[in-house]
Amino acid sequence: xxxxxxxxxxxxxxxxxxxxxxxxxxxxxxxxxxxxxxxxxxxxxxxxxxxxxxxxxxxxxxxxxxxxxxxxxxxxxxxxxxxxxxxxxxxxxxxxxxxxxxxxxxxxxxxxxxxxxxxxxxxxxxxxxxxxxxxxxxxxxxxxxxxxxxxxxxxxxxxxxxxxxxxxxxxxxxxxxxxxxxxxxxxxxxxxxxxxxxxxxxxxxxxxxxxxxxxxxxxxxxxxxxxxxxxxxxxxxxxxxxxxxxxxxxxxxxxxxxxxxxxxxxxxxxxxxxxxxxxxxxxxxxxxxxxxxxxxxxxxxxxxxx
Numbered sequence: 001x002x003x004x005x006x007x008x009x010x011x012x013x014x015x016x017x018x019x020x021x022x023x024x025x026x027x028x029x030x031x032x033x034x035x036x037x038x039x040x041x042x043x044x045x046x047x048x049x050x051x052x053x054x055x056x057x058x059x060x061x062x063x064x065x066x067x068x069x070x071x072x073x074x075x076x077x078x079x080x081x082x083x084x085x086x087x088x089x090x091x092x093x094x095x096x097x098x099x100x101x102x103x104x105x106x107x108x109x110x111x112x113x114x115x116x117x118x119x120x121x122x123x124x125x126x127x128x129x130x131x132x133x134x135x136x137x138x139x140x141x142x143x144x145x146x147x148x149x150x151x152x153x154x155x156x157x158x159x160x161x162x163x164x165x166x167x168x169x170x171x172x173x174x175x176x177x178x179x180x181x182x183x184x185x186x187x188x189x190x191x192x193x194x195x196x197x198x199x200x201x202x203x204x205x206x207x208x209x210x211x212x213x214x215x216x217x218x219x220x221x222x223x224x225x226x227x228x229x230x231x232x233x234x235x236x237x238x239x240x241x242x243x244x245x246x247x248x249x250x251x252x253x254x255x256x257x258x259x260x261x262x263x264x265x266x267x268x269x270x271x272x273x274x275x276x277x278x279x280x281x282x283x284x285x286x287x288x289x290x291x292x293x294x295x296x297x298x299x300x301x302x303x304x305x306x
Contacts, residue, residue, distance in 0.1 A: 015129075
C-alpha cells in the first residue's frame with residue numbers, strides 16, 4: 001500500500017486511478033489537486049479522495065507517488081511548481097500520451113532523490129471529467145512506462161506493481177519508441193477521425209442532416225473518437241508532431257495507392273488489402289484487447305458497447 005498518492009488533475013484518467021486505487025486498497029490517503037474549484041467540488045462530492053486542494057504543491061507534500069493527470073501542455077509549469085515540494089524517495093509519474101516531450105519538460109525540474117518514471121495507460125473513453133471515471137478502466141489494458149536511463153529499477157518496479165494493482169498489463173520501452181508506436185496506433189487515427197467528422201460538419205445543411213440521420217457504424221465510430229477531449233488532443237499533436245508527421249506521411253502514401261486502386265478498378269489489390277486488415281482486427285481480438293461481439297450501437301451482455 002502507498003501511504004499517500006497525489007493526483008494532479010482529476011478528469012477521466014485521474015478519477016479512474018482514484019477509484020481503482022481505493023477499490024484495490026493501493027493507497028491509504030489520496031490527495032487531489034485541480035485548478036478549478038468547480039471540478040474540485042465535483043471530485044469531493046464523488047468522494048474520490050481524502051485531501052482536496054487547488055494548489056498542486058500542497059497536494060504533493062509528503063506524497064510517496066505523484067501522478068500528473070492533466071493535459072501534457074500543463075506539465076512544465078506543474079513540474080516547476082511541485083518540484084521543490086516533492087519528498088526524497090517519492091516517485092513522480094504521469095499519464096500523458098506522449099513521452100519524449102514529458103521527459104524533456106518535466107525532467108529538469110525533478111529534484112535529486114526523486115524518481116521520475118513517465119507512464120501512459122492505454123485506456124480511455126470519449127467522456128471526460130471526474131464523473132466519467134470508473135475503477136475497471138485499466139483492467140486488461142496496457143500501461144507503458146518510459147523511465148529515463150539511470151532510473152532506479154526499484155522505483156520502476158513499484159510503479160509497475162501499482163498499475164498491475166489497477167488491472168493493467170505493464171510494458172517498459174524508450175520514450176522515443178513509445179511516441180512512434182502511439183503515433184500510428186492512436187494519434188493518427190484520432191487525426192483522421194477529427195478530419196472525417198469535420199468534413200461532414202462542412203457539408204451543406206441538407207446533406208449533413210442526412211449523414212447524421214443515416215449514420216452507419218463506420219461514421220458513428222469515427223464520431224466517438226472525434227468526441228475525445230479537445231484540449232488533451234491539441235496538446236498531443238503539438239508535443240508529438242515529429243512522430244505524427246512521419247506516420248501521417250506513410251499513411252498518405254498508402255492512401256494514394258488505395259486511391260489509385262479505386263480509380264482504376266483494381267479489385268485484386270483492394271481485396272488483398274482488406275484481407276490483411278481483417279487479419280489485424282482478428283489478432284487484436286485474440287490478444288484480448290477487444291471483444292468479438294457484434295456492435296451496431298446495441299449493448300453487449302455486460303451492458304456496454306465496444
